[in-house]
């Protein structure tokens with residue numbers, strides 16, 4: 091397929107009806123919380139879009155992000171959108187290796203100057219001159235800087251790339267840093283999560299393809315559409331929280347009844363991600379639905395803040411002396427929770443400064 095073929099032409103060739111395409115555009119518009127009228131503009135933009143060159147660099151990572159993004163379902167429009175992308179370089183997925191792989195990266199950069207998108211998973215080790223990770227004989231930092239030179243934008247996929255993640259955890263032996271520290275002025279989208287939700291990636295990419303610009307981002311560079319609310323804001327266990335009904339153990343009566351996991355260390359009240367609405371594996375479930383507290387995997391320093399099973403250090407809102415008395419306090423919590431989530435997150439980050447777990 092040539093790079094000048096439009097998405098509409100490609101979909102038609104593959105037998106995807108216009109109706110199905112419009113349905114997909116409406117779905118993307120809705121998960122991105124765009125006004126209903128935007129679905130048409132998004133569909134039009136997507137239909138006219140040409141094949142986007144993407145260079146995907148994997149640095150200090152575990153391949154979980156790639157696994158998440160490329161997990162296979164029966165063919166969906168998202169798959170086709172990904173087929174539509176010209177994935178010109180990807181360490182894990184490309185067939186060629188060695189010099190041929192490097193040649194592919196360089197020729198994609200040359201052919202798409204100023205237009206290609208660089209997707210990165212993994213952090214960059216700066217310690218000891220970057221000796222801890224090298225590809226094709228050059229350090230990760232060198233490869234990133236070289237590849238970014240003529241890029242249109244960069245997308246940091248996963249918490250390792252967005253915030254340093256597990257490689258940056260205390261004591262950070264490799265001197266790992268987030269991608270954002272090295273991109274200079276290039277437009278950057280952070281899609282955090284360990285790993286991130288695939289729809290957050292396809293949605294953000296569809297937006298860039300349609301409108302030729304970045305979606306609205308939060309103060310950490312994440313698309314607000316997916317990171318604008320806390321897990322707690324949309325959690326189906328929230329009514330139990332409001333009523334002060336908490337599981338005290340993983341196998342107690344509260345756990346069996348599906349009560350709130352706050353006392354088991356759930357970080358949902360201070361974690362911004364779309365798990366409670368989009369869920370995982372095509373909408374099947376998410377950690378809290380499986381009976382496990384949210385670990386906060388989409389937030390900076392989530393590993394170091396540790397205490398995965400320790401309740402948040404200070405209660406939300408006017409919590410009073412103890413969660414144990416929460417039948418009364420729960421009402422006050424509900425009112426204060428949404429308003430104080432950001433403030434609470436700041437207090438939480440300050441109180442559990444990285445590495446001191």
Ligand code: SF4
Pocket residue numbers: 150151152153154155211212247248249250251255256283284285286
């Ligand atoms: Fe692996 Fe998590 Fe890092 Fe992704 S963010 S590369 S899943 S450790």
Ligand code: SF4
Pocket residue numbers: 321322323325326327328329331349350351352356357358359378384
């Ligand atoms: Fe859900 Fe966790 Fe909030 Fe409880 S504390 S309502 S389990 S997000």
Ligand code: F3S
Pocket residue numbers: 283284321361363365376377378383384385386387388
């Ligand atoms: Fe991560 Fe919490 Fe979602 S642990 S996967 S942000 S529920």
